[in-house]
Structures are given as structure tokens and as C-alpha cells.
Amino acid sequence: MKSKMKKVFQQFEGGLFSSVEKADVGDGFEGMKAAGTAMMSWADPFQPDDAAPAHVKEAALKAMAGADGGHYTAPTGNMQLRRCIAEHWKRRYGLELDPSRNVIITPGSDSALYFAMLPFLEEGDEVIVPTPCYPNNLQNIQMANAVPVFMELEAEKGYQIDADKLESLITPKTKMIVLTHPNNPTTTVFDRTSLEAIRKAVLAYDLVLVCDQAFEDFTFENEMIAPASLEGMFEHTVTVCSASKGFGLSGYRVGWIIAEDHVMDVLYGCAVSVVGATHTASQHAIIAAFEDHSFMKEYGEKYDFRRHQAVELLDTIPGVHVQLPQSGFLCWVDIHELGSSTEICARLLKEANVSVNDGVNYGPGGENGFRIVLGVYKDNEKVVDALKRIRKVLVQIASEQNKM
Numbered sequence: 001m002k003s004k005m006k007k008v009f010q011q012f013e014g015g016l017f018s019s020v021e022k023a024d025v026g027d028g029f030e031g032m033k034a035a036g037t038a039m040m041s042w043a044d045p046f047q048p049d050d051a052a053p054a055h056v057k058e059a060a061l062k063a064m065a066g067a068d069g070g071h072y073t074a075p076t077g078n079m080q081l082r083r084c085i086a087e088h089w090k091r092r093y094g095l096e097l098d099p100s101r102n103v104i105i106t107p108g109s110d111s112a113l114y115f116a117m118l119p120f121l122e123e124g125d126e127v128i129v130p131t132p133c134y135p136n137n138l139q140n141i142q143m144a145n146a147v148p149v150f151m152e153l154e155a156e157k158g159y160q161i162d163a164d165k166l167e168s169l170i171t172p173k174t175k176m177i178v179l180t181h182p183n184n185p186t187t188t189v190f191d192r193t194s195l196e197a198i199r200k201a202v203l204a205y206d207l208v209l210v211c212d213q214a215f216e217d218f219t220f221e222n223e224m225i226a227p228a229s230l231e232g233m234f235e236h237t238v239t240v241c242s243a244s245k246g247f248g249l250s251g252y253r254v255g256w257i258i259a260e261d262h263v264m265d266v267l268y269g270c271a272v273s274v275v276g277a278t279h280t281a282s283q284h285a286i287i288a289a290f291e292d293h294s295f296m297k298e299y300g301e302k303y304d305f306r307r308h309q310a311v312e313l314l315d316t317i318p319g320v321h322v323q324l325p326q327s328g329f330l331c332w333v334d335i336h337e338l339g340s341s342t343e344i345c346a347r348l349l350k351e352a353n354v355s356v357n358d359g360v361n362y363g364p365g366g367e368n369g370f371r372i373v374l375g376v377y378k379d380n381e382k383v384v385d386a387l388k389r390i391r392k393v394l395v396q397i398a399s400e401q402n403k404m
Contacts, residue, residue, distance in 0.1 A: 006145075008142050008143060008145055009143065011142075012139070032349075032355050033048065035353070036353065037349070037353050037354065037355050038352075038353060038354040038355065038376065038382075038386040038389075039355050039373075039376055040354055040355060040356050040372045040373045040374070040376055040386060041355040041356050041357045041371070041373060042355075042373060042376070043184075043245070043250075043329075043330070043373050043375065044244075044250045044251075044373075044375075044376075045244075045245065045248035045250065045299070045329065045375040046248060046375060046376065046377060046378045047376055047377075048377075049377055049378040049379075050378075051248050051378060052248070052249060052251075052252075052285075053289070053292075053295045055288050055292055056247075056249065056285045056286075056288050056289050057285070058288070059284045059285050059287065059288035060252070060281045060282065060284060060285035060288075061281075062284070063280060063281035063283075063284035063285070064281045068280060069280060069281055070280075071280060072277040072280065073105075073277050073278065073280050073283060074277065075268075075271035075272040075275070075276060075277045076104050076105065076268050076271060077103070077104055077105025077106075077256070077277075077278055077283065078105060078278075078280075078283040078284070078287070079099065079100070080287055081105060081254075081256075081283050081286055081287050081290075082099035082100070082103040082104075082105065082256075083099045084286075084287055084290035084291070085097070085099065085103050085241075085256055085258070085290075086098070086099040086102070086103060088290065089226070089258070092224075092226075093225075093226040093228075093229040094229060095226065095228060095229045095234070097258060098261070101261040101264060102258055102259065102260065102261060102264055103256055103257070103258055103264075104256060104257050104264060104267050104268065104271060105254065105255075105256050105278045105283060106254075106255045106256060106257060106275045106278060107253045107254070107255070107275060107276065107278045107279065108242065108244065108253040108254065108255045109212070109214050109240050109241065109242035109244065109255035110136055110255075111255070111274075111275050112240045112241075112242075112255040112256065112257050112275070113136055113137070113140060113210070113212055113240050114136075114140050114143075115257065115267065115271075115274050115275055116210045116238040116240050116257055116259075117140050117141070117144060117176070117178070117210055118140075118144065118274065119263075119266055119267070119270075120175060120176060120208050121141065121144035121145075121146040121175065121176065122144070122145075122146070123144075123145040123146070124145070124146070124147065124173060125144075125146040125147065125173060125174075125175040125176065126146070126147045126148075126149050126171060126173040126174045126175065127141045127146050127147065127148055127149060127174075127175065127176045127177070127178055128149045128151055128166065128169050128170070128174060128176070128177045128178070129141070129148050129149065129150060129151065129177075129178050129363065130151045130152075130153050130161060130179060130180075130183070131150050131151065131152050131153065131362060131363030131364045131365050131366065132153065132183075132185055132186060132332075132359060132362035132363055132364075132365045132366035132369075133178075133180050133183065133184070133362055133363050134180045134184045134185075134212060134362070135361045135362060135363075137178045137180065137212070137363075138363055141178070146175075146176075147173070148363075149169050149174070150363055150364045151165055151166060151169055152363075152364045152365040153183075153186065153188070153365060155321070155323070155334055155368075158188065158323070159183060159186045159188040159323075160188065160190060160191060160193070160194045161190060161193075161194035161195075161197045161198060162197075163193075163197035163200070163201075166197055166198070166201055167201060170201060170205055170207075174205060174207060175207065175208060176207060176208040176209070176210060177198060177201070177202065177207055177208075177209050177210070178209075178210045178211075178212070179198065179209065179210070179211045179212070179227070180211075180212045180214075180215075181195075181211055181212070181213060181216075181227065182213075182215045182216065182219060182224070182326065182327035182328060184212075184214070184215060184328075184330060184371075185330055185332050185357065185359070185362050185366070185369075185371035186323075186332045187215075187325040187326045187327045187328060187330050187331070187332060188326055188327075189219045189222035189223070189224055189326045189327050190225075191222060191223075192223075192225060195225055195227055195230060196230075198227060199227070199230050199231075199232070199233055202233065202236050202237075203232050203233075203236065206236075207236065208236060208237075208238065209227055209233070209236055209237045209238070210237075210238050210240070211226075211227050211228065211237055211238070211239045211240065212240045213226065213239055213240065213241050213242075214240070214241065214242040214244065214245050214255075215245050215246075215327050215328035215330070216241065216246065216327075217245060217246025217247070217296065217328075218245075218246060218296075218299070218300050218303055218327055218328050218329070219326060219327045219328075220304065220307075220325075220326055220327065221324075221326065222326050222327075224327075226239065227239075228258065234260055235260050237259070238257060238258075238259045238263060239257065239258040239259070240255065240256075240257055241255060241256050241257075241258065242254075242255045242256075243255065243286045243289065245328060245329075246296065246299075247286065247289045247293070247296070248299060248375075249285065249286065249289060252279070252282040252285050252286065253278070253279060253282060254278055254279075254282050254283060254285075254286045302380060303328065303329045303374065303375065305380055306329070306374040306375075306380065306383050306384075307324060307325040307329075307331060307374060308324070309380075309383070309384055309387060310322060310325070310331045310372065310374060310387055311323075311324050311325075313384075313387045313388060313390075313391045314333060314387070314390065314391055314394065317391065317394050317395055317398055318398045318403035318404060319335065319337035319338040319397075319398050319401070319403045320333060320334070320335055320337075320338065320394055320398070321333075321334040321335075321337075322334070325374070328375070329373060329374045329375030330371055330372070330373060330374065330375075331371070331372040331373075331374050332369055332370075332371055332372075333356075333369050333370050333371075333372060334368050334369040335368070335369055335370065335394070336367075336368035336369065337403075338394070338397050338398060338401065338403075339397070339401075341358050341359045341360060341366075341367055341368070341369060341370050342358050342360060344370065344394075344397065345357075345358045345370050347393055347397065348370075348390055348393050351392075351393045351396075352386075352389035352390055352392065352393045353389065354386050354389055354390055356370045356371060356372050356373075356390070357370055357371035357372075357373075358370055359371065372387075372390070
């Protein structure tokens with residue numbers, strides 16, 4: 001049967017017949033969790049601890065107990081939630097959205113990201129992707145039989161966009177740019193110069209920009225600018241957002257797409273066939289989170305503390321380079337001077353009992369490092385302890401190479 005699948009799908013593996021490196025593929029997560037491994041490879045805020053605020057839980061339970069709790073909402077999503085999102089965008093980005101024409105609710109941002117690309121990509125289309133990047137960007141392009149064109153970001157330039165390099169990659173086959181902003185895994189918040197380079201290219205060549213803003217809620221030194229809010233860009237941009245990272249409500253599986261109404265009309269028209277209707281009670285929970293998001297202040301304080309701790313503990317090791325994370329709860333560790341990222345990640349799992357994400361999964365340039373999820377556990381000290389165990393192993397590797 002597998003031989004009858006599209007060739008592009010035959011290459012994907014879920015861990016049933018081979019070892020799969022990605023933490024979110026197969027059942028490896030459950031095995032490591034049972035062994036007490038620090039799951040710093042799982043971008044699920046504060047797992048395995050209880051993190052959902054009481055008022056969010058209450059909203060979900062109330063919805064479940066109500067008459068509508070066991071029924072569908074419209075495939076386009078709860079209108080009250082869409083209004084919350086429109087109000088949020090107006091406050092944060094100054095962009096006026098019509099909740100009945102510019103917003104659709106999806107069961108998480110992963111399905112939303114696929115849905116955002118699906119209507120545009122045809123076989124042979126070229127898609128420019130700054131890397132290292134979120135692996136699903138690449139997989140979605142492959143599933144559409146389109147061609148990813150990699151634009152490797154440089155650590156020396158702060159992983160920002162190089163306008164000349166971007167221009168050089170555009171061909172008559174280029175249809176789309178896919179941007180994860182803030183970036184996953186490097187945490188880069190793309191600055192106005194980078195975004196202006198993208199805007200210039202998109203408008204000059206009539207391209208589509210798909211922007212994944214799952215980590216938009218916590219940015220530190222750098223201003224978060226939504227590309228869709230830039231002059232001329234709303235008509236060219238499909239933006240994907242999530243309740244999983246900022247609100248820390250990943251288990252509720254709620255995301256959304258923002259786009260101009262000609263694009264959204266198509267998404268509304270095929271939503272039931274592609275993403276279905278998002279869980280009814282979960283949408284009520286996210287409404288409650290929007291209406292009272294005071295709990296996020298504590299989250300931001302924890303992430304800020306942890307990113308500084310990561311730099312203090314790891315950036316001082318010879319051969320290890322860590323730029324201060326700019327957003328969210330991730331940390332990118334450049335270890336290319338120490339050796340293979342795959343081998344180093346394996347040693348961290350075996351010797352430190354810490355699971356991190358091997359950079360090879362993040363596209364060209366990813367092989368230079370690995371990703372740490374600093375958002376695990378509610379207790380900061382557990383995170384610091386895991387970072388110290390990582391440090392111990394990296395120091396040992398540096399010592400073996402006479403770098404100490």
C-alpha cells in the first residue's frame with residue numbers, strides 16, 4: 001500500500017520501523033517522560049506541570065456542561081473569539097480586522113500553517129524559507145510538491161534577513177516566502193530592516209508571504225512588528241497565530257489565521273474539508289484567556305529569568321555560543337566548534353538525562369546547533385538544574401577536545 005502513496009509522502013517516517021530524531025514524532029516522548037528525562041525538546045509551556053489558569057479551566061468546563069458543549073461551532077470559528085483576536089490586533093499592531101471577514105479559527109497552528117500554504121502551492125512552485133526554521137515549514141512545502149529554496153541566516157548578522165541574498169534567490173518560479181517570526185529555533189525577532197527587505201521583495205514580485213507568529217506574545221528587547229501591518233502587505237500576507245505558546249494552552253488546540261477577505265473567502269469555503277470545526281469548549285477557554293490575560297505577566301518573568309540563566313551557564317563554555325534569546329521560551333545553542341549536533345544531543349540525553357532538539361531538523365544552518373525549550377516546568381530551579389547538567393556534558397566535550 002505504501003508504494004501507492006505519492007512519492008513525497010513515502011519519505012516520511014513516524015518511528016514505527018526506524019529511529020526518528022524528532023521529539024514530536026512517534027512514541028519516544030512517552031518513553032523519555034517515563035524515564036524522568038527533562039523534556040527540553042517539547043515546546044509545551046510548563047509541561048509536565050499544571051499551568052492552565054483557573055478562570056480558563058472554568059470557562060472550558062462551563063462550556064462543556066452547557067447545551068452547546070457537545071456540538072460543533074461553525075468551521076470558521078466562534079465569533080466572540082474572532083472579535084477578541086481582532087481587538088488584540090488593533091491594540092498591538094494598529095491593524096483593523098473585520099472578525100467576520102479576516103479571521104478563521106483552527107484546531108491549533110500546525111493545521112493552520114498547512115491550511116495557509118495549501119491553496120497557493122502547486123507542483124514546482126518555489127518557496128523561499130529562511131533557515132534554521134520550524135521543520136513543518138519544510139514538510140508542508142514538500143507535501144505540496146513545491147520546492148523549498150533555503151536562505152541560510154547567519155549568526156554573525158544576528159540571524160536577520162540579508163536583502164541582497166533574498167533578492168538573489170527569486171526566480172520566475174518563486175511564489176511564496178514562509179517566515180517564522182519570531183523565529184523558531186533561533187528566537188530572532190526580525191527587525192524593521194529585515195521586514196522591509198521582505199516587503200520590498202513581496203511587492204516587487206507579487207509574492208505571497210505566509211508568516212507563522214506562534215511565538216509573538218513574548219518578545220524582549222526588540223519590537224514585534226507584524227508583517228501584515230506594513231504598508232501594502234495585508235493583501236499579500238497570510239498570518240498564522242496560536243494560543244499554545246503565549247497563553248501556554250497547547251492542550252486546548254486553538255490557532256487562527258488572519259488574511260484579507262478574498263483569501264479568507266476561499267479558506268471559509270473549504271474549512272470544513274481541511275480543518276473541520278475547532279473544539280467548542282476550547283474556544284470558550286481562549287476567550288477567557290483573552291479577556292483576562294494577567295497570568296501572562298508571571299510567564300514573561302519566568303522566561304526572562306531563564307534566558308539569562310541559559311546564556312550565563314552555556315555561553316562561557318569554549319566552543320559554545322549562545323545569543324541572548326529574543327523571544328518566547330526557546331534557546332538556540334551553537335556548538336559547531338564542538339562537533340556533530342546529532343552526537344552531542346545523544347550525549348546530552350544519555351549523560352545529562354535531558355532531551356533537546358537536534359538542529360539538523362531545522363534546515364540548512366541547523367546542523368550548527370541544537371534547540372533548548374526553556375519553558376518546561378513551573379519551577380525555575382528545575383530548569384536551572386537541567387541547564388547545569390547540560391553545561392556539565394558540554395564542558396566535558398570541550399575538555400576532551402582540549403578547548404578548556
